[in-house]
Structure formats: C-alpha cells, structure tokens
Amino acid sequence: MNKKIVFSWDRLTYFLFSLPAVILYSFFFVYAVIVGINYSFTDWNGISKSYNYIGFDNYLSLFKNPNFWQSLEVTGKYALMLVIGVMALSLILALSLNSLKRFKTFTKSVYFLPAMISAVTLSLIWDQMFYRIAPKIGEALNIAALSQSPLASPKYALIAIVLVNIWQAVALPTLIFIAGLQSVPDELYESARIDGASTFKRFRFITMPFLVPTITVNMVLAIKAGVTSFDYAYTLTGGGPIKASNLIGIMIYNDAFQNMKFAMANAESVVLFVIIAVLSFVQIWLSRKGGVNGK
Amino acid sequence: MKLTIKAEGLGWRILRNVVLVLGIIIILGPLYLVLVNSFKTMPEAGRNFFALPQSLNFNNxxxxxxxxxxxxxxxxxxxxxxxxxxxxxxxxxxxxxxxxxxxxxxxxxxxxxxxxxxxxxxxxxxxxxxxxxxxxxxxxxxxxxxxxxxxxxxxxxxxxxxxxxxxxxxxxxxxxxxxxxxxxxxxxxxxxxxxxxxxxxxxxxxxxxxxxxxxxxxxxxxxxxxxxxxxxxxxxxxxxxxxxxxxxxxxxxxxxxxxxxxxxxxxxxxxxxxxxxxxxx
Structure with a gap:
C-alpha cells in the first residue's frame, strides 16, 4: 500500500518535470508555426485590424515573382560559397592544427576567437576594413575592381559578405574536424607507413573514412547557416546594392516589416521551411549511410 | 612520434606553418586595427591607419x-x-x-x-x-x-x-x-x-x-x-x-x-x- 503511493508520487514528479518545457514549447514554438502557416493563406499586411483568407494566392504570386526567384538564387549562391569556403578552410586548418606540436593551445584559441564575437559587431568591423583598406590595395596593385569597397559593388557585395561570414564560421567546424581526426587510431597510420603508403594515400584511405561523419555534420551545419543567413548581409548591405545580396532571410524580414506584405512574408518563410525540412531529411539519410563510426 | 616528424617531411611543415601564420594575421589583423585606431584622433588615423597610436588617447x-x-x-x-x-x-x-x-x-x-x-x-x-x-x-x-x-x-x-x-x-x-x-x-x-x-x-x-x-x-x-x-x-x-x-x-x-x-x-x-x-x- 505504502509503496503504491510513493510510486504515483514519482509519476507525478516526472509529469511535472515535463510540464514547463511542453507548455513553453507548445505556445512559443508549435503554436507560432501554426499561426505563421495560417497567416500565409491570408492577405494581411501586418497592421490592419482585419484580413481575408485567400487560399494559395500568396504562394501562386510568389512563384510568379521574379524577385523571389532572384532571392532564392542569391541564397543558393551564398550557401554554396559558404559551404565550399568553410569546408575547405576548416579541413585545412584542422589538419594543420592537429599536427602542430608547439603553440597548439595558443593557436587554437586564436582560431576560435571569431566565434565569440557577435555577427553585428564583426560585420561593422569588416565594413570599415573593406571601406578603408580595399581602395588602398586597389590603388597599389592597380586593380580597378578594388577602387571602392566591394560592398558597394553589385558584382562583389555577395562575395564580400560570404568572406565575413566564413571568417567567423570556420571556427567551430575546425574544432569538430580536429575531434574527428583524433578518433583515427595511430596504429593505422603506422602500419600504412610500413606498407609504404604515400601521404596522399594515407589521407585518402585512412583519414577520410574516419572524417566522413564529421564532414556530414559540418556540411549540414554550413548549408543551414547559409540558407537562413541574415545578420551579416543585413548589417553590411541590407540586401543591396540593387538586390545583389537579397538573401531570402532579408527578403522575409523586409516584406514583413518594411513592405507591408506580412502574409506574403509568411508564405516565403513556409517555402524556406520546406527547403530546410528536405535538407534535414537528406542529412538523416546521408548520416545513416555513415562512415567508419556509422554515426 | 619521431616517425611522424620524419615521414611528414619538411615541405609539409613549412607549408602548414605558413598557412597557420597567415590565418592568425587574417584573424588578428582587423582586431588589431580596431584596437590601435580606437586610441587615435581622426586626423591621426587618416594619416596612418596601420601604425600604433602616437600616444594613448582615451578621449574616445x-x-x-x-x-x-x-x-x-x-x-x-x-x-x-x-x-x-x-x-x-x-x-x-x-x-x-x-x-x-x-x-x-x-x-x-x-x-x-x-x-x-x-x-x-x-x-x-x-x-x-x-x-x-x-x-x-x-x-x-x-x-x-x-x-x-x-x-x-x-x-x-x-x-x-x-x-x-x-x-x-x-x-x-x-x-x-x-x-x-x-x-x-x-x-x-x-x-x-x-x-x-x-x-x-x-x-x-x-x-x-x-x-x-x-x-x-x-x-x-x-x-x-x-x-x-x-x-x-x-x-x-x-x-x-x-x-x-x-x-x-x-x-x-x-x-x-x-x-x-x-x-x-x-x-x-x-x-x-x-x-x-x-x-x-
């Protein structure tokens, strides 16, 4: 009898433990998603007191809107450049840092410093760097393209923003790669060396298989960061010049709060939701195929 | 350990150190410029953006x-x-x-x-x-x-x-x-x-x-x-x-x-x- 009462008290404790999380998450996350999807079927401008349901009209006009496609294209380019830059650099840095014998702690902490700073402050610093240093380099080397800040040029603005993003985003993947490298058993390298395998072959056939899970992790993080990026472009260019850096995140923000197209912005974010969901499923599918660890 | 150093080769180590030093410059460079220029007056920064400040000026x-x-x-x-x-x-x-x-x-x-x-x-x-x-x-x-x-x-x-x-x-x-x-x-x-x-x-x-x-x-x-x-x-x-x-x-x-x-x-x-x-x- 006594035992039964204790048992039910415990069940109640567990239930109460789960309650704050479930309530907060349901209201501020799940309910928000539902409200957002609901808005995407209306013509609400975000301010007026009433609105009408217009079915899929927002989505239809979105798919006919060249600005939307242009924004998706810019976002795609941005994500691609970010992924390539982050993956290549962080792999190179991880291989370099991992084999370092002296000054390892110091070097690692310098390389991780950018991850501490807020994207806004960073962007403003780089804005100044581009503005003050690019013309000097352009003058010295006689490169016309660098006669002004690359952020002011429709041709180079996106690349400049990606560079700032990479400058910060390389830190964490580098550490993840180092963790992956340290999971490779040393015996494998030694026996390969005894068999006379070249440096490249050792990298290709020993290091790479162990890195596959970390490559997947880093790639997915970088793709998601690229597709949903906002802070850097918003601070550096605000989407310009002439929509050259009009990322989907910026288009959503501007349509919702500047252009009085609140419902349309919700439709845009639902499309982004679908893109991310598809990417996430690809991630799960890829990570099931796994590397050595099968993680 | 000795084996590693020998096998990795000198060329690779030089390349690696060049890459790492370059990276450190790219990371610390902008932060250095922020630091030194925060102590300068506008004319001084205009004259020499990259140098250390002539004196520590805390006006800013x-x-x-x-x-x-x-x-x-x-x-x-x-x-x-x-x-x-x-x-x-x-x-x-x-x-x-x-x-x-x-x-x-x-x-x-x-x-x-x-x-x-x-x-x-x-x-x-x-x-x-x-x-x-x-x-x-x-x-x-x-x-x-x-x-x-x-x-x-x-x-x-x-x-x-x-x-x-x-x-x-x-x-x-x-x-x-x-x-x-x-x-x-x-x-x-x-x-x-x-x-x-x-x-x-x-x-x-x-x-x-x-x-x-x-x-x-x-x-x-x-x-x-x-x-x-x-x-x-x-x-x-x-x-x-x-x-x-x-x-x-x-x-x-x-x-x-x-x-x-x-x-x-x-x-x-x-x-x-x-x-x-x-x-x-």
Missing amino acids: YAELLSKGEYWGYVWNTTYITFFSILLVVLINPTVSYAIARNSHKTYYKIIYFYLLLGLFVPFQVIMLPLTKIMTGIQLLNPFGLIILYGALSLTRGVFLLVNYIQQMPAEIEEAARIDGCSTFQIYYSIILRLIAPMLVTLVIMDALWFWNDFMLPLLLLNKAKEFWTLPLFQYNFKTEYSFNYTMAFTSYLMAMLPIILVYAFGQKHIIAGLTEGAVKG
Missing part, C-alpha cells in the same frame, strides 16, 4: 563611457543572458530526465519527438508570428525575450541531455530509490551532479547565443531604446558614428570587450564545451 573611451548608455546596454545584455540561462537550466534537465527514464511510456515518447521536431524548423518560420504573438500578450520586453529563449533552447537541450542521461548507468538511482529517495530528491542530489558536464556544454552554447543574438532582440526590443542589448546598440549606432570612425572602433571594442574577457579566462572550457556539443549534436 571617455566620451563613450560618459554617456552612461554603454553601461545600460551591458547591463541589459548581462541580465537577459543570465536569466535566460537560469530558465534553460531549470526546464531542460527536468524534462530530459523525465523523458530518459520513461522512454517506454507513450506520453514521453511523444513529447520527445515533439520537442525534436524543432530541429526541422528554421527560425524565419516562427519569427514573424512570434512578433505578433508577443505584441498581443504585451511581452515586447526583456521578460518576453527571456521566456522565448527558454522555449527555443528546448530542442537542442533535450536532444543533448536525453542522450547523455540514457548513457548513464541507472544503478545509483536504483540504490537511492531503495533507500527511500523520491524522484525529486534523486534528480536534485544525484542526476543534476551527474549531468553537469553536458549541462555546462549546453550553458556555454546557449549563453554565447543569447549574448550575441541580433535577430530576436531586433524583433522584440528595437523600438524601446532602454531595452537595447549590445548587438542592437551596435547596429543602431552604425550611422551615428559613420563619420567619426575612430569613435566607431572604440564602440566595437567596448562591445566585444566583455565576451573577450570571459573567453580569455575560460577559453579551455568554452572550446571543449562547444566542441562536445557540436560533435554530439
């Missing part, structure tokens, strides 16, 4: 700090981060423990997957409705922001903590239960201690996010200057100091200073914690 600092607003923004960022972390630590381990120790029960299975669904939702999807919801319940203030951070921390927190708790042996808990401890006592005096390493990881990741976050403060607090956080202050002042750029540099430096100080003292834990969280995630 005095001007920035005398306005008193800076301390307000530091205070706002600090207490928003602090109370958000408090909420994270209150709600994440409890629900994770309940899920991990009842994973055979339908209710806990459902809420586990329910909380993890958030992994698939980009922030942009909830940001627009959230601004309307928060306006509707009059929470466009730091309190609302703290509640939101708590709610948005759950997906990652539950993901990391449930896995961690499930990998822990249950014997200690069973022994405590036989000794007559209640679930709450076990949680409070045993579990919280055992999960401390993963909880530290979570706290570091979330604290860095809250401290540096731009998007949510922009949506919730931008209209009320008295609520601004450091990133909002930076963003809103980008036009104010566009002419006086040595002053701008001073403000960048002061905005970075608190987090860099924290990093200087706790870098080992911060790096270890963030790696742990990212590898497990």
